[in-house]
Amino acid sequence: GHILYFGNDEQKQKYLPKLASGEWIGAWGLTEANTGSDAGNMQCTATKDGDGWVLNGTKNWITHGISGNVAVVLARTGEPRAKSNVTAFIVEKGTPGFTAGKKENKLGMRASETAELVFDNCRISDAQRMGEVGDGFRQAMKVLDGGRISIAALSLGIAKGAYEASLKYSKERQQFDQPISNFQAIAFKLADMATKIEVSEMLIYQAADKKNRHEPMTKESAMAKYYASEVAVQCATEAVQIFGGYGYTKDFPVEKYYRDSKLCTIGEGTSEIQKLVISREVLK
Ligand SMILES: Cc1cc2nc3c(=O)[nH]c(=O)nc-3n(C[C@H](O)[C@H](O)[C@H](O)COP(=O)(O)OP(=O)(O)OC[C@H]3O[C@@H](n4cnc5c(N)ncnc54)[C@H](O)[C@@H]3O)c2cc1C
Secondary structure: OHHHHHOOHHHHHHHHHHHHHOOOOEEEEOOEOOEOOOHHHOOOEEEEEOOEEEEEEEEEEEEOOOOOOEEEEEEEOOOOOOOOOEEEEEEEOOOOOEEEEEEOOOOOOOOOOEEEEEEEEEEEEHHHEEOOOOOHHHHHHHHHHHHHHHHHHHHHHHHHHHHHHHHHHHHHOEEOOEEHHHOHHHHHHHHHHHHHHHHHHHHHHHHHHHHHOOOOOHHHHHHHHHHHHHHHHHHHHHHHHHHHHHHHOOOOOHHHHHHHHHHHOOOOOOHHHHHHHHHHHHOO
């Protein structure tokens, strides 16, 4: 997304076909060990050196940090806490001084690796810079606006998976000589799940529609991400409850939904940060 929006023609031609076809996997590095929600306070630096740049520092929690063929990296090019002090760079795997570090041992989303990116006097040419020097943080916020719709859609998928599995199981599982869906306590859980899933879907379509029309959608994407991710956690939690003891085992899919869903309220900005974004927008 970052290269699509902010790369120049040469960068787009070089990277987008490979990334779009899946031949290459991309990574995006904003977060660091000590700067997550407060990403603007990053410590990873890019220093001008002749006609290129030297990167030093680490990025943490980076999806596809090991398997990624290319990474977009946000690095500080100005003084800490100064305005416009971040710039975006494209760094290819194999660039001397760029290595992948520790892989996180996660609760869920275990099929996609999350790892550290380490930059130790990593030299890159100025042609790898995206956009203007100092424009990186603004670019990152734009990328996150779109990324949040993707996380909302991911959340919706998990919520639907949990709901559909619960619906089926509740009609099949017999207790007290009847399907457990006959018990209002179970049926009402399904009603809550179905309703919240539809609301999530509408919020996601609203944000995606605005994005497709190139209209501002910071508030809408944050609302969709916040709501859909919390609903995914609620639906996955209720699904485990509906499955009873079986839900607590790896024989059924709902324990995976339960573990995977929690990432959605954290990644691409926590629910608290979404509320910060939404409240700033409504108080404008
Ligand atoms: C599996 C996974 C994949 C990820 N992939 C990527 C990736 O590809 N690229 C990338 O750059 N990052 C990635 N991240 C990082 C992710 O975006 C951060 O984890 C997230 O932004 C939260 O930052 P943090 O973990 O440092 O938590 P912190 O910022 O330390 O937050 C801790 C708690 O404090 C709360 N908090 C913080 N500030 C405030 C505030 N101002 N008001 C109220 N509450 C606040 C938070 O909501 C949270 O509850 C990934 C994370 C995970 C877990």
